[in-house]
Amino acid sequence: MDLLDKFDSIVDLRASLPFEKADPFKVVIDEVISETEAVISGRHTILAGTNNYMGMTFNEEALEAAKTALDDFGTGTTGSRVLNGTYGGHKALEATIADFYGMEHCMVFSTGYQANLGMISALGGKDDYVIIDADSHASIYDGCSMGNATIVRFKHNDAENLERRLKRLPEDAGKLLVVEGIYSMLGDAAPLKELLEVGKKYGCMTLVDEAHSMGFSGENGRGVAEELGVEHMVDFYVGTFSKSVGTVGGFAVSSHPKFDVLRFVSRPYIFTASLPPSVVASATKSIEAIRRSGNRRAHLWENARQLHTGLKKAGFNMCTDEAESPIIAVHLPDVMIGTRFWETLLFEGVYANMAAPPATPAGMFLLRISVCAQHTSEQISEIIARFKRTAEIVGLNID
Amino acid sequence: MAQAKTLETIYGLIAPLNKKDAELAPQTTFAVDLELDSLTVMDLVAEIEDEFDIVLPLNMLPDLETVGQVADAVEKIVGEN
Numbered sequence: 217m218d219l220l221d222k223f224d225s226i227v228d229l230r231a232s233l234p235f236e237k238a239d240p241f242k243v244v245i246d247e248v249i250s251e252t253e254a255v256i257s258g259r260h261t262i263l264a265g266t267n268n269y270m271g272m273t274f275n276e277e278a279l280e281a282a283k284t285a286l287d288d289f290g291t292g293t294t295g296s297r298v299l300n301g302t303y304g305g306h307k308a309l310e311a312t313i314a315d316f317y318g319m320e321h322c323m324v325f326s327t328g329y330q331a332n333l334g335m336i337s338a339l340g341g342k343d344d345y346v347i348i349d350a351d352s353h354a355s356i357y358d359g360c361s362m363g364n365a366t367i368v369r370f371k372h373n374d375a376e377n378l379e380r381r382l383k384r385l386p387e388d389a390g391k392l393l394v395v396e397g398i399y400s401m402l403g404d405a406a407p408l409k410e411l412l413e414v415g416k417k418y419g420c421m422t423l424v425d426e427a428h429s430m431g432f433s434g435e436n437g438r439g440v441a442e443e444l445g446v447e448h449m450v451d452f453y454v455g456t457f458s459k460s461v462g463t464v465g466g467f468a469v470s471s472h473p474k475f476d477v478l479r480f481v482s483r484p485y486i487f488t489a490s491l492p493p494s495v496v497a498s499a500t501k502s503i504e505a506i507r508r509s510g511n512r513r514a515h516l517w518e519n520a521r522q523l524h525t526g527l528k529k530a531g532f533n534m535c536t537d538e539a540e541s542p543i544i545a546v547h548l549p550d551v552m553i554g555t556r557f558w559e560t561l562l563f564e565g566v567y568a569n570m571a572a573p574p575a576t577p578a579g580m581f582l583l584r585i586s587v588c589a590q591h592t593s594e595q596i597s598e599i600i601a602r603f604k605r606t607a608e609i610v611g612l613n614i615d
Numbered sequence: 616m617a618q619a620k621t622l623e624t625i626y627g628l629i630a631p632l633n634k635k636d637a638e639l640a641p642q643t644t645f646a647v648d649l650e651l652d653s654l655t656v657m658d659l660v661a662e663i664e665d666e667f668d669i670v671l672p673l674n675m676l677p678d679l680e681t682v683g684q685v686a687d688a689v690e691k692i693v694g695e696n
Contacts, residue, residue, distance in 0.1 A: 384670045
């Protein structure tokens with residue numbers, strides 16, 4: 217029995233996609249010219265499908281700090297956070313994030329994925345309930361699978377549907393409500409006020425994942441909860457360094473007095489090597505920069521609105537009525553148009569993401585564009601123009 | 616074995632998703648007979664929860680392959696409430 221036979225249907229599905237010259241799952245970026253441009257297969261390409269929202273990947277202070285840390289501490293720690301893998305830099309980064317969120321405690325994980333795994337699996341015990349949004353990121357679903365809690369799922373962004381489910385749960389049971397600030401596929405923001413109020417009414421502790429919203433939402437860039445003024449209802453934040461912060465890693469913050477015990481019970485925190493000192497140093501500098509980047513935030517929102525307005529005016533079928541984040545997604549009618557559109561757009565010199573089920577809700581095919589604070593308004597106009605040209609070439613009727 | 620009334624209610628919820636017009640019976644499977652992907656099954660579970668006013672946790676889904684198994688699980692949970 218070949219253990220890989222069970223994936224034959226996936227191989228067949230991939231083989232049936234009509235790509236001729238490129239494959240969205242095998243794109244190689246040969247050269248990075250800037251935060252917004254790269255060379256892909258020899259072509260100069262505008263990057264409109266990264267998660268580099270705040271354009272921090274070449275932040276000078278972050279680069280400098282990373283280089284110094286490499287020289288001073290070497291390429292890696294070779295160990296777990298709870299053994300030999302905690303350096304002064306890791307503690308300083310945790311202090312920086314706790315301060316940024318105005319909370320008491322922070323744990324830095326090696327990836328954002330592990331931060332969700334580690335928090336949800338540790339907080340949700342055998343007799344507890346974890347209540348999640350139906351469109352949650354895979355890391356949230358996987359954190360649920362890893363733990364022993366009973367998992368209840370509510371309709372995406374629907375506070376009334378959530379309340380109906382919470383009503384059915386035992387009043388005195390431990391409950392963790394998990395929601396995201398911005399959902400990464402459609403780029404839609406969560407009605408956190410309504411969701412968290414319902415959660416609190418039924419005695420939930422709350423975890424808000426601001427992975428895609430940190431950096432540009434809220435006055436200081438803490439996320440959607442800050443933007444909506446509902447931070448007092450958040451018990452735990454989870455976030456990542458791999459999007460606005462521009463490197464890799466994850467974190468959780470809280471003011472809970474017993475928070476630190478999670479360092480000894482969260483397996484994804486313990487059983488993996490800690491982040492290299494250079495990554496830790498650049499993340500620290502980048503978060504400090506994000507805090508004072510009010511102008512950059514404003515420009516990012518201008519870019520998002522310009523792109524959304526331009527594509528909508530051109531007749532594209534937008535996933536949200538207006539720009540709710542720097543993620544602007546366009547509906548495409550089916551997999552054939554979806555693949556041809558993505559491929560043609562790449563050859564027109566724009567890299568965006570094709571998103572297909574099961575990563576998307578309700579079987580949708582999307583072209584997902586994410587804008588960067590470093591995109592110029594000329595680049596955004598160029599992206600819009602190339603979208604229109606691509607629609608014409610692939611025969612997508614947008615009027 | 617679940618009661619006919621429970622099964623009929625669940626058949627009613629499945630009907631709009633039954634694009635292949637597969638025969639609905641207790642032994643009908645979601646993945647093979649109805650060709651439903653896991654996300655669609657989860658949405659169907661949400662409708663069953665609301666119809667019977669119960670919690671059908673995600674943890675149970677791997678063990679629920681047929682319509683009859685879901686009906687049995689629903690009756691068990693209703694009975695416990």
